[in-house]
Amino acid sequence: MSGGARGALIDLRPFRASGAFTRMWIGSTLAGLGGQLTIVTVMLHVFELTASTFAVSMVAVAGLIPMILSGLYGGMLADAFDRRTVALIAAIITFVSTLLLAVLTWGQLETIWWLYALSMINSAANSVGMATRTAIVPRLIPRDLLAAASALNGITIGVMVMVGPALAGILVALTGYGWTYTIDVVLMLAMFLGLWTLPALRPEGEIVRPGLESLVDGWRFLKRAANIRMQYLVDIVAMTFGQPLALFPALGAVLLGGGAVTTGALTAAVAAGTFLSSLFSGRIVRYRWHGRGIERAVQAYGAAILLFGVVLLIAAWSPEADEAHANIALIVAASAALALSGAADNISSIYRNTMMQASVPDAIRGRLQGIFIIVVAGGPRLGALYAGTLATFTVLWFPPLLGGLLVIALVGVLVRLTPSFRAYDAEDPVP
Template sequence: MSTARSHLIDLSPLKASPAFARMWIGSVLAGIGGQLTIVTVMLHVFALTGSTFAVSMIAVAGLVPMILAGLYGGMLADAFDRRRVALIAATVTFASTGLLAALTWTGAETIWWLYVLSIINSAANSVGMATRTAIVPRLIPRDLLAAASALNGVAFGLTVMAGPALAGILVALTGYGWTYTIDVVLMLSMFLGLWTLPSLRPEGEVVRPGLASLVDGWRFLRRASNIRTQYVMDIIAMTFGQPLVLFPALGTVLLGGGAVTTGILTAAVAVGTFTSSLFSGRVVQYRWHGRGIERAVEAYGASIMGFGVVLLIGAFSAPATEKLPNVGLIVAACILLAASGASDNVSSIYRNTMMQASVPDSMRGRLQGVFIIVVAGGPRVGALYAGTLASLTTLWFPPLLGGFLVIALVALLARRSTRFRAYDAENPEP
């Protein structure tokens, strides 16, 4: 392979496993639809209430159900056929999104319906994500796991890049009903990717779902210091460096542009994720994953702090409106958000590979359940942090302070975790 091509993404997992390729394609299409609904619900709630705090409460309300579903879903994935568990979770998500579309078309939607159905979607997605991630190491060899994580970064980038941008445009042009309906149609592709998988029962000793299974997983996690450290680093980053909940207000009262700006800002994060995945050839070859996670999370914090500086400048600039947005500041914000997406994706590649390579198959579902709780729960706590602090202060303060806290806390944690910094992908140890 030439030096130039060695920087490009490795497509070997798609060639090595048709089953993985089908599941990957289904996840991309269904993920785009899921992002349509996530952003549309945010816009819908903001339109009904005019409150950033009410938008943040969508994420907060789903936190406890998501945690319980992730834990129990992980136990299910370690006890039953993972293909069947993933199919059931996808069915619940499909049904709840269909009901959301039906209520909107009939004009029967309320703020409480939006909350309840968002909670159901969150819980079902938690189970589905934990199970699908636990499936991947059974479909491809260990030496391709990092490349598969980079491909999942491409999938995430595509979904978050296309979904929010389309949501902003569709809501502005057609309203909420059509956007939810498109998600229902796109969800069908997930069933194709899962339905064609072989039966995938867990290997090794099987522990039935329940307290014994949960305790068994907790004991393993207590011994797995590398896994615990990456969890804590991700929680820090997502708690203090997740400004997504601010985007509807930024498009309305600070940067201008309305729903379209909300979609563009959200998509900018995915542009960084997608681009960094496309040029991940050298990233997946780096063997010191602990150091890679540390440096990537610190770069993430710096990007979010820079985003806060841009908003601070906007607060003292000429007022922007939906028809007269501050284009210069929107571009600057998008560049920094793209940098945050790229940094988070590099961290995610190493974190996923560490999880899949160092955790035994009999424990993988439960640990993936905890991992999904960390990945998805952190942003929800972050939504509460950003929404509450913005309500008490101003829109630019949460990312400015949060980015600084991410850098400082992760640097401190890394200095105290020498085993994590020495983690070697060629000799994976949890």
């Protein structure tokens, strides 16, 4: 392999630099894959118990508020106590709730209310764990390897989203719900290996006890941190106007055809773009102007969503498709556009995560990660509202077509209102 080709591949130096980071990454990846198994299995389980699509959708809704509240509180805990301990407690809660799912199912004692309640507990504990583990990373590896570590996180997300849902469907079909939950319990054990072997990680700097004062202190810092604030705004714009996930079931039914298979293919295409962009991120992580990188990546994301809308517009003028008659050529084109969007979003995420971890002081990093969870969780749901509502009153191709244009334009305007963001230098990080 040529030196140029090697330089384009993912940077694995974080693994060589820190055994603790490597173990935590492996544990997070395996546990995250198991978590995806459980999320999809719970949805299938609820549908079997109720035969209601609405009941299935409420699984996600029920977990949203606990995820947001626990993300905020988890960030405060991560800034006040030993982060290893906080992450371990969150992992224990997730493990016990998943184990209880398996036990109830094996005993044929499960009910829809148990499934809802345990899903909420899982969602809350995962938010605390996510905010804490992300705040831990800068303590384990040098600052110049943070971007490479974020790219490795893209590999984790890609594997989780590509493999998890499909594997859940196969396991439920072949083995049933009990075995699928049990497999997640086994995969969760890897998380304990990664966390148990960490050193003690008390926050550095002034510690503020969890509570209103701690939350206000975090908001005050964010008010002063123009670059961090701007990356939040840019991400909200991208996810609000450029998130077409809510359209996928309808596209499979009436516009592209192919039914649920098309819906799954479109979803997997986004994850494939995420995975591949991380796999070939060697040069991406060496780019030092992260503000410009975020701007360009998010505008590329908008362009990909615009292209997706154009494909749907062509589909609207093509022969009619339905669940039994798929337009294969346009499904491939739509999947390619979505893969580009997944790649662009992941590149933006690499720079955003690195900016957060490198420029935010250790004593407040957990709270900022907690706020970021709200942005990450809330943006796609606003996107579902935008796409679903606009498609209801217009046509299916219009939300991504308009949304892609809005993302490109609004991000360009926002970034130019904050010159320091475009000038952000990873070698001299300023929040």
